[in-house]
Amino acid sequence: MIASPAALPRHLEDCPMPRLPSARPAPLSTRSLTALVVALMAALTPVYAGAEGATAPTGMASPAFLPPPPAPGSAPDLADRQIFATTRALRDSPRWRMATEDADLAFPAMLHDFSCAAGFTLEAKALPHVVAALAALQAVTKPAVKAQKEHYARPRPFEGNTLPVCTPSQGLGYAYPSGHTVAGWTTGLLLGRLMPEREEALMQRARVFGESRVICGVHWASDVWAGYMDGSVLFEQFENTPEHKALLDEAGRELATAARHATPPDAARCTLETEAAQHSVLAGAP
Numbered sequence: 001m002i003a004s005p006a007a008l009p010r011h012l013e014d015c016p017m018p019r020l021p022s023a024r025p026a027p028l029s030t031r032s033l034t035a036l037v038v039a040l041m042a043a044l045t046p047v048y049a050g051a052e053g054a055t056a057p058t059g060m061a062s063p064a065f066l067p068p069p070p071a072p073g074s075a076p077d078l079a080d081r082q083i084f085a086t087t088r089a090l091r092d093s094p095r096w097r098m099a100t101e102d103a104d105l106a107f108p109a110m111l112h113d114f115s116c117a118a119g120f121t122l123e124a125k126a127l128p129h130v131v132a133a134l135a136a137l138q139a140v141t142k143p144a145v146k147a148q149k150e151h152y153a154r155p156r157p158f159e160g161n162t163l164p165v166c167t168p169s170q171g172l173g174y175a176y177p178s179g180h181t182v183a184g185w186t187t188g189l190l191l192g193r194l195m196p197e198r199e200e201a202l203m204q205r206a207r208v209f210g211e212s213r214v215i216c217g218v219h220w221a222s223d224v225w226a227g228y229m230d231g232s233v234l235f236e237q238f239e240n241t242p243e244h245k246a247l248l249d250e251a252g253r254e255l256a257t258a259a260r261h262a263t264p265p266d267a268a269r270c271t272l273e274t275e276a277a278q279h280s281v282l283a284g285a286p
Contacts, residue, residue: 066230069154069176070222080220084157087215087281091164094272095279099212100166105183107131113184114191116270117205118198118255120262127258129251130194136247137190140238141182145230149174158217165217178219181227182234184209189235194252195259204277214281221282 070076090096102113111122111130124131154176158165188206192199210227213219238244 065233066148066177066226069152069220069226076222080157080222083214083221083281083284084217085163088163088217090215091166095215095276096166098272098276099215102184102209102212103167103180103216103218105180107134110134110183110187113209114187114202114205115265116273117188117201118191118195118259119201119265120259121265122258127251127254129247129254130191133190133244133247133251134187136244137186137235137238138183140241141186141231141234142179144234145177145179145182148177148230149179152176154220154223156218157220163217167216167218169218172218175219176223177226177230178210178213178223179227180213181210181219181224182231185228185231186235186238189231189239190248191255193239194248194255205273207280208273208276211276211281224282 070080101109104110108124111124111127111134115121122130153174156169156172156175158169185206188202188209192202195202207228210224213224213227214221239248
């Protein structure tokens with residue numbers, strides 16, 4: 001369980017913070033989740049746009065669709081700070097350890113993270129075309145995210161305090177948007193395109209993958225929401241590039257073959273992932 005604000009360090013307890021909703025959201029069809037993310041971020045743009053000196057990035061692979069991060073002292077900014085503070089109580093919990101593992105973006109680990117959602121163990125060495133498709137996808141996403149981070153220059157949550165984070169905090173760069181979230185979200189979109197019968201489970205795992213960055217304490221919640229939006233647009237750009245069609249087709253055939261000869265995923269890990277999905281830090285759930 002996440003600690004109450006009364007249990008927080010004094011310098012965070014004294015900060016005024018809005019109460020988060022305690023009710024859990026009703027289940028949502030994952031096919032509509034990408035559209036919901038885009039609509040939500042568009043609705044929040046007037047609030048975020050109050051950030052002093054914030055302007056839309058230009059000359060980027062993903063242009064001005066992404067709103068600026070929350071303005072300091074705004075309601076979304078205070079909510080971000082509350083979520084960061086309360087999730088520090090998860091240190092050394094099973095969810096914390098899962099978030100630590102989710103920080104590894106190497107393709108063997110990345111694919112393995114989606115095994116429960118896929119319904120069988122995803123081994124990178126057996127899926128060279130899938131790995132090649134993910135590499136081509138990251139070649140599209142990484143430059144765009146890097147440019148956005150440098151434009152907005154948002155500090156990380158752990159800067160200026162000594163609260164715990166689950167990964168080394170040196171050399172991580174700026175916070176907004178979350179590059180790990182983009183990587184996880186686009187991986188879910190790619191695998192969902194290739195395995196449409198598993199799309200909802202894959203996108204649920206992609207959502208939890210982004211939430212792991214909040215659990216880790218290396219991203220604000222709004223960084224993660226922006227990562228979902230960013231990943232949706234960047235994947236569409238990737239998917240609609242004709243040169244990627246043959247690679248995606250081959251990756252799809254490769255996954256179909258692998259599914260017929262694969263081993264089941266680890267049951268305990270799948271239970272942990274299901275539990276994580278039911279307690280979203282983005283919804284204020286414990």
